[in-house]
Structures are given as structure tokens and as C-alpha cells.
Amino acid sequence: MERSYKAQKVIDRLGQKLNRQVVGSLVACVHCGNCTDSCHYVLANPDDPTYAPAWKGDRLRKIFKKHFDWTGRVVPWWVGAKSPETDADLEELKDIVFGKCTNCRRCTMNCPMGVDFATFNRLTRGLLVHVGIMPEGVAVVSKDQWELGNQMGVLKEDYIDTVEWMSDELVDEVGDDKAAIPIDKSDVEVMYTINPREAKYDPRTISDAAKIFWAAGESYTMPSEGWDMTNFGLFSGDDELGGTVSRRVYEKAQALRAKKVVISECGHGYRSTLCEGANWAQFDVDFVMESSVQTMLRYIKEGKIKVDKSLNISSYTYHDSCNFARSCGMTEEPRELLNLVVSDFREMYPNRAENYCCTGGGGAMSMTEYTPQRLKSARVKADQLKATGAKVVVTSCHNCVDGLTDLIKHYGLDMEVTQLVNLVANSLLVEKAAEVPEAEHAVSTTLAFAGRTILVVDDEADARRFIATVLEDNGATVLQAVDGDEALQMMRDKKPDLVTLDLSMPGKDGGRVFEEIRNDSELSGARVCIITGKPELRRLIYERPVREPEGYINKPIQEDVLVSNLRRILELTNKAA
Amino acid sequence: MTASHLVTLVPSLNDARQHSWGAFMCAENREKKVNGRTIRLLQHDITLLEGVDAFVFYAQHDLRLGSGWGNAIMSRGGPSIQKELDALGRIETCQVVVTGAGELKAKHILHAVGPRFQEANLEAKLKKTVSEVLAQADKAGLESLAIPPMGYGFYGVPLPMTAKVMVDTIKEHLESHKDSKLKDVVICLNDKREIAPFESRLSALN
Structure with a gap:
């Protein structure tokens, strides 16, 4: 043959x-x-x-x-x-x-x-x-990173709108115009690079980091391009993609004459940008690169920021990302930092270089055809997490956040996942915001969803009631549907500004409903926020059989996360139809 | 649309939201005249180009826009482009179809299915695809056209091959098709590192 x-x-x-x-x-x-x-x-x-x-x-x-x-x-x-x-x-x-x-x-x-x-x-x-x-997901993500400069297909205008929105929110929160996030500022100490997941689905990590930079009085900028420090070339084995992506970050840092590139909490992004990228790109790097974990730790040690660990009141364990800990030796700094911002830290065993994978590494989150075997192999990690007795698992990697979130849902663990940047920002001691004059105050308290109609689709009455109450308290007119068919009909009849869609529904599940929405010429432009803990979500995000959802929220739903994510969708995304 | 239009319109995208990796380039070795028509290099987001009648999208056989530039076309251009493609069905390697450009600045998009991933007769197929793009541009009566580095990047065509085939084929077409209305052919690059191979090929033209 x-x-x-x-x-x-x-x-x-x-x-x-x-x-x-x-x-x-x-x-x-x-x-x-x-x-x-x-x-x-x-x-x-x-x-x-x-x-x-x-x-x-x-x-x-x-x-x-x-x-x-x-x-x-x-x-x-x-x-x-x-x-x-x-x-x-x-x-x-x-x-x-x-x-x-x-x-x-x-x-x-x-x-x-x-x-x-x-x-x-x-x-x-x-x-x-x-x-x-x-795998299809690898193809989708790689093509996005080759052509659009980031692996989640975030368009440049959407990235900049998100950063500016986070900037405005932060300025409002701290009452100081100096907290605004600079974009493309030259001759700075730090160029801050992120994972596109932050811009697309988790912008709170951007504002938390900005708050820390502001509190430390750092001279920094976010770049308008070359901002994605993740690198799918590490996962796909494509060295040319690896070099192209790294070079974008390096060239931008040089163009802005930044003295240092700070890499937000991302295991493979850290390894790719710091350890592998210069080789792939054949690039002479003439600036310093470090993880934001090191940056935050240094700020505390040098007294640039002050933290109060009593503000983080839960019990915490730490998951070492494979690329961060095993491949790059970053094991002690995160623990030192974590112990400065929480009181109840419980070590996980085995740990550091011997820790087990979150099971979402190596691009596994994007390869949804292997989800069953991924979740089966996650039993090892689930047992590790459970044995700590902690309520919160902290990790310095966005892939790990998603991998751990999936397995926590799958194995029914009573845990949350967070990152160090969130804990540091939450424990930050900052001067009280300046007194807001009465007139401005009136503007800032305008209800977030006033004048908006939002359709809540969920088969569980309790979930519908909770979401509807939060949205109505914030000024929305809320419609409710208990299944996919009712939702599709309501969308046609009432044309809501936004739909929150549960994925786990009997009968026609949310994933199918979502695909029907996107394939329907009348409804395809609707803004949809998926609400779920199901791994089906990964297929919609990574393989994109249809245009991806505008946002997603994990269950159980936190009120502030629900409001901020829906606001982001309503304020930043245009209806495509 | 003429060359002078292009020069004046593209720098007007002076907004960080819309600019891609770099800026407009007009150095001498990045522009060549052939039969009074221009071949030029530009580093820009091809889907946001102003001042061109059409741009080329390196399409898939099933004409689903998909990720990468397809995602940008879908998000920025609206659903009408995919709808037009759905009506056309499927095309084979080296074939090209033309659609409107929805809400994008260009008037048309030429969807070209070129060779990919080291397939057999890569160079010949790439040349045929570029030729077909230019033939379709003529058929549509276009005066200006932007083409990305065909097949380079995700689809794995080596960059030197892409540069050689594109520059040579465009030059041959402009020389041999005296009735072509094409006045500007813009090779629209994404990354700084893509410039050098095109520059050297362009400067080697007689």
C-alpha cells in the first residue's frame, strides 16, 4: 500500500x-x-x-x-x-x-x-x-491568534472599549482620575499584558490589576496591540505561530520604550512569553519580563501598597499551574503573596512541581471532543482539592481557572476559583474616595438596566426568580421563559435587549437553543449571556459552530458578577443584526 | 478608486481602535508601478481598509466565515455576508466567489479557496488561486483590491513562497491584461515580519 x-x-x-x-x-x-x-x-x-x-x-x-x-x-x-x-x-x-x-x-x-x-x-x-x-477547537483558536492577534478572537475595538470601560469604572470607584488605565503610553516602567479571556469574559481582573498599579503609583500602560501574552503555539506545537505571537508583544514593548513587560496570571502565557518566545521568534529581548505575581509581591514588600488580610475571609488553597510552577519554577512567590493577603491558607498535596494538572492544560479546554476523558481524569485533581477542606482554590493561570471550574462542577465540590490579583485587590487598603457632589451622585446611581428589557431563560424557578429580582432591582423589565421554545417565541415577539440563557434545561438544551438563535436570520444578532457550569460552554466558545455568546456566567451566580457582566454586554457590544 | 485616493484615505484611520499592527507604508521599495498601475505593500487590518473596492478573504471550502478574519468580517460586516455565502454552497480549491461587504468600508469581498497545509502542488495551486482572484476582480470591474499574504499563517504556506507567487502573479496579470480596470493592488500584511520578503520580491521587479 x-x-x-x-x-x-x-x-x-x-x-x-x-x-x-x-x-x-x-x-x-x-x-x-x-x-x-x-x-x-x-x-x-x-x-x-x-x-x-x-x-x-x-x-x-x-x-x-x-x-x-x-x-x-x-x-x-x-x-x-x-x-x-x-x-x-x-x-x-x-x-x-x-x-x-x-x-x-x-x-x-x-x-x-x-x-x-x-x-x-x-x-x-x-x-x-x-x-x-x-482538533477543531485548536484550528479555530490558532487561526484567531494568527490573524486577529489574540486567541479568543477579540476585535481591537472591543478590547479597547473593555479597557476604557474598566478604566471608567475604576475611576468612579476610587474617585481619582489618576486611576484611569493608560493605553499606548510611551516611556513607562511597565507594559501590562493580559490573557484575552480577561477582556472577553473576566474584565474584573483587568480593573483589579489597574487598581493595584494605581495604588502603587506605577508608571504603566496597556498596549493597544501585542497585548495578548498567551500563545497557542505552545499547545499546537507550531513554533512559527509561537514566534509570531511573542514577537508582537516584544515589538510593542520596544515601540513604547517600556522598561518591563508584566505578564498577568497565566501559566502558559508566562512560559511562552518569558521562557520560549524569544527562541521561537529569534528576538533579542532588551527589557525585563516578570509575572504580575512578582510585581504584586514586590509592591507589598516595598510598602508601595498596603493590604489587610482580614478582608479575605474564606479558607484558601493554592493550585500550582504546570507551566508556572513545574516548567518555570514559580512556586514560592505565589505562596508568599497569598499568605500576605489571606489568613487561612491550606496547602494542597502534592504541590509545587509535583502538583497534578488542572486537566485543562495544553489547550485541553478548546478540544471539546475529549471533554469526557478530561473530566474523568480530573478525579485526581478533585480528590486533591477536596482533601484541603478549603472553600476557595487560588491559581495563577486562566486555563486552570476554567479547568478547575469545570471539574468542581462535575464532581460537585463546594468550592470557588479565584486568582491572586482578585485577592490582592480585595485586600487593598486605599484612601477613601473623594466625596461625590450631590448632582454627580444622582447620575452615578442611575439604575444599571433602566429602560432595558432582558429575557431570563431557565427551567429552575428559583434561578429565574433570583436573576429576575436582581435585574428588576437594577431597573430592567424582565421577561421569563422556562424552556427553549418559549424563549425563541418571546425573542421574536418582544425583541429583548439581552437574553440570559441557562445551558442545562430539559428538552431542548441551552446549547441547541443558542445555535438556533444564531442560525435564525431574525434573531442571530441578539445579545446572549450563557449561564452555566456545563462544559458544553467550551464548545460554543472554542469551536464556535456559530458566532460565540457575548458573555457567560458560572453557576452559582454572584449578584455583582451578574450585574457587571450584563452591563458590559449591554454597554459594549452592538447587536450584530 | 485611484492610488491617490488610497494614499489619502488610509492614513485617515488615525484611531487606535481601527489601526492594526502598524501604519501606512509608502517607502519606495514598498510600491511598484506596472503598466501605470500600482502594486503596494500596506500593514493594516484588511477588514477595516478604506479606499479599496474589495479585499480578499482566504476562505474555506464550505464558505463558512469561521474564525480569524472570518470572525472580523462577521462581527464588523453583519450577517448579510454569510447569508450570501450560504446561498452559494461550496467551492473547490483555486475557486473564487464574490459577495457584498455588508457594513464594511469595502464594497465587495472576494472569497478565495487556496491551497493549505502542505498539500500537493502547493505553489501551482497558489498561483492559480491568485490568478483567479485577479480574474474575478476584473470581471467585477474593480479598480482597487487588497489581498492578504495568501495562505501564509494558519494555513502554513511558507512566507517566501507566498511573496514570490503573489508579487509575480499580480505583475504578470497587470502586464498582460491591458483592459483590466485595476489601478491599485494592495498587498495587505498583518505583521511587521511579513514585510521583508514582499519588499525584496517587489524591489526585484523590473
Whole structure:
């Protein structure tokens, strides 16, 4: 049988990508099995050998032996040398390297031979991406980052509107015009880069960071471009994407003559921008880069900001992000900072470089076809979280926030997820806001949703009642629907300004209702905020069978989160139809 | 739309909301005259260009706009573009279809399905796709057209190949199609690093 065109291309590409480190890892494995117990996939699937790192690694090792190693030429039967021959073989390989590994590197740390399995798992992903074989979510996100400059498809005007909105909110909150967030200010100490998830779905982290910069009196700016410090090239194995994305951040920092790039809390963004990007981009970096965790810690130590740990009243544990802790050694600074802003800190075991993956790493959140196996493997993490007895898990990674949120819902844990920036901002001691004159006060207390009609779709009466009460208290006219069909009819009849849509409904579930809305020429432009804890949400965000929702909120719903997110949607997004 | 229109209109997008990675470029080695018509390089968000009759979108076979530039077209241009595409169904590699541009500044979008991901006969297919884009532009009577670096980026066509094929094919077309109304062909780049290969190819033109 003649080898398929793509299979041959993969083999050719492997020859171009081999280097000493990869070859060292490919030949050094003695199949001792030490890696097996280190992998969360194996621990959750003890009877399935195909999850073992050594077995997974052998998929690439067989190709290497067959085509690039003398043992494969001399004793191919002994070393298991084998080629991929068909496109189906490549699809099978895809399901292993994308679906059965998050590149967390825990097996690497536990290999006595120093085999870096995660490195050649990433390499194998890159070989497949090169010939166009990848999960749909990886394709969607990579294309967004190549073309729009960020991996969540945030348009430039939406990003700037969001930053400006957060800036206005912060100025109102602290009563000081100096708290405004600068954009593209030159000759600053700090250029602050973020994860697009913050601009798209979690803008509170932007205003929290800005509040800290303001309180510290920092000379900083947010850039209008080159602001996305995440890098899907790390996940997809595409070094050229990796270099392109990193270069945008570096070039912008140089253009603004910023002395330092501060990277917000994101594990893979930190690793990509600080550790890998300059190599991918072949770029001489002439400025300092650091994590916002280090920045915040320094502000406290230098007395630039003051915090009161009694303002964070829950019990907290800390989840080490794989890229942040295991790959970049950032283990002590977050703990030191956390202990400065909370009183009840409970260590998780194992921890630091030995911590288990959140199960959302390596781009797993975007690969929704593997969600069932991801959530199954999350049992290990769920057990770890539960054993801490903490009510809140803190992490310095946006991927981990989503991964942990999904597994907390899936395993019914009574926990929340937050980040250090939120805790530091919440514990910040700042001067009381200036007295607001009576006239201005009247303006600022105008109800948030006055004149707006909002449709609340949820099958649970309690949930509907809670959301409706909050929205009505804030001036909205609220319509209610108990299922998808009623919601679609109400949207046609009443044309609400916004729809909050529960995903978990009997009958026609929310995901299907959402797709119907987007595919309906009359309704497609409606603003929709998904309310859920279901992983189905990830498919709508990452694979985008239709244009993504304007926002989402996790259950259980917090009143302030509900109001601020719906306000953002109503004020910043235009109806597309 | 003439070259002088382009020069005056594009810098008017002097708003950080609308600018892309860089600014308008008019250095000598970034512009070439062929038969009195202009081929020029520009670094800009192609979906926000003013002063061009149409721009090219590197489309998918099923003509779903999807992510990346497709997302920008959908969000900024409104739903009418996808609706037009839905009526057209599916096209094959090297084919091009033309739609309106909805609420975008350009009048039309040329949706071109080019080769992708190292497929066989990559260069020949890319050349055929660029030729078809120019043929469709002529058919629609366009005077100005913006084309992105075809196939480079997500679809993995090597940048030097994209630069060579695009510059050479556009030049050949402008030389050989004397009746073409095209006066401006803008190669619209996304990143600074994309400039050099196009610049050297453009400056090598006789």
C-alpha cells in the first residue's frame, strides 16, 4: 500500500525537527514505568495502558526508529519501528497527542532517564498541525491568534472599549482620575499584558490589576496591540505561530520604550512569553519580563501598597499551574503573596512541581471532543482539592481557572476559583474616595438596566426568580421563559435587549437553543449571556459552530458578577443584526 | 478608486481602535508601478481598509466565515455576508466567489479557496488561486483590491513562497491584461515580519 501524502509529509517534517534534546529523549526511555504513576490520566484510568506516558511516547518513537535511527534499520522488529501509512493513522495519533496528554510535564519530572515526553508530545502535535490535522477547537483558536492577534478572537475595538470601560469604572470607584488605565503610553516602567479571556469574559481582573498599579503609583500602560501574552503555539506545537505571537508583544514593548513587560496570571502565557518566545521568534529581548505575581509581591514588600488580610475571609488553597510552577519554577512567590493577603491558607498535596494538572492544560479546554476523558481524569485533581477542606482554590493561570471550574462542577465540590490579583485587590487598603457632589451622585446611581428589557431563560424557578429580582432591582423589565421554545417565541415577539440563557434545561438544551438563535436570520444578532457550569460552554466558545455568546456566567451566580457582566454586554457590544 | 485616493484615505484611520499592527507604508521599495498601475505593500487590518473596492478573504471550502478574519468580517460586516455565502454552497480549491461587504468600508469581498497545509502542488495551486482572484476582480470591474499574504499563517504556506507567487502573479496579470480596470493592488500584511520578503520580491521587479 502506498503511504498517504500527509503521512509522508509528517515523516519528512520529523526529520527537520529532530534535535539533540528530542533524540536524547527518544532513545533514552528504558520503559521502567516510573512515569506511569505520575500521570493523572493513568491514575484515573488504571486499566488502560494507552494512557501511560511511555506508551504514548512510543507512538513517535516508532516513527523515529523506522526512519531516523540505525536500530530501526538493523533490527526493526526488535525496536518496534513503524511508519504511519494512512491518514487514519494520523487521526489516531492526533487523538493520543491532543486527547490523552496535557503536556503537563509531571512524567518528565519523574523520569530517572530525563526523558522529556512533553517536549516530543508537543513536537508530534506540531507535525500533525503542519499537515492540517488537529482538533477543531485548536484550528479555530490558532487561526484567531494568527490573524486577529489574540486567541479568543477579540476585535481591537472591543478590547479597547473593555479597557476604557474598566478604566471608567475604576475611576468612579476610587474617585481619582489618576486611576484611569493608560493605553499606548510611551516611556513607562511597565507594559501590562493580559490573557484575552480577561477582556472577553473576566474584565474584573483587568480593573483589579489597574487598581493595584494605581495604588502603587506605577508608571504603566496597556498596549493597544501585542497585548495578548498567551500563545497557542505552545499547545499546537507550531513554533512559527509561537514566534509570531511573542514577537508582537516584544515589538510593542520596544515601540513604547517600556522598561518591563508584566505578564498577568497565566501559566502558559508566562512560559511562552518569558521562557520560549524569544527562541521561537529569534528576538533579542532588551527589557525585563516578570509575572504580575512578582510585581504584586514586590509592591507589598516595598510598602508601595498596603493590604489587610482580614478582608479575605474564606479558607484558601493554592493550585500550582504546570507551566508556572513545574516548567518555570514559580512556586514560592505565589505562596508568599497569598499568605500576605489571606489568613487561612491550606496547602494542597502534592504541590509545587509535583502538583497534578488542572486537566485543562495544553489547550485541553478548546478540544471539546475529549471533554469526557478530561473530566474523568480530573478525579485526581478533585480528590486533591477536596482533601484541603478549603472553600476557595487560588491559581495563577486562566486555563486552570476554567479547568478547575469545570471539574468542581462535575464532581460537585463546594468550592470557588479565584486568582491572586482578585485577592490582592480585595485586600487593598486605599484612601477613601473623594466625596461625590450631590448632582454627580444622582447620575452615578442611575439604575444599571433602566429602560432595558432582558429575557431570563431557565427551567429552575428559583434561578429565574433570583436573576429576575436582581435585574428588576437594577431597573430592567424582565421577561421569563422556562424552556427553549418559549424563549425563541418571546425573542421574536418582544425583541429583548439581552437574553440570559441557562445551558442545562430539559428538552431542548441551552446549547441547541443558542445555535438556533444564531442560525435564525431574525434573531442571530441578539445579545446572549450563557449561564452555566456545563462544559458544553467550551464548545460554543472554542469551536464556535456559530458566532460565540457575548458573555457567560458560572453557576452559582454572584449578584455583582451578574450585574457587571450584563452591563458590559449591554454597554459594549452592538447587536450584530 | 485611484492610488491617490488610497494614499489619502488610509492614513485617515488615525484611531487606535481601527489601526492594526502598524501604519501606512509608502517607502519606495514598498510600491511598484506596472503598466501605470500600482502594486503596494500596506500593514493594516484588511477588514477595516478604506479606499479599496474589495479585499480578499482566504476562505474555506464550505464558505463558512469561521474564525480569524472570518470572525472580523462577521462581527464588523453583519450577517448579510454569510447569508450570501450560504446561498452559494461550496467551492473547490483555486475557486473564487464574490459577495457584498455588508457594513464594511469595502464594497465587495472576494472569497478565495487556496491551497493549505502542505498539500500537493502547493505553489501551482497558489498561483492559480491568485490568478483567479485577479480574474474575478476584473470581471467585477474593480479598480482597487487588497489581498492578504495568501495562505501564509494558519494555513502554513511558507512566507517566501507566498511573496514570490503573489508579487509575480499580480505583475504578470497587470502586464498582460491591458483592459483590466485595476489601478491599485494592495498587498495587505498583518505583521511587521511579513514585510521583508514582499519588499525584496517587489524591489526585484523590473
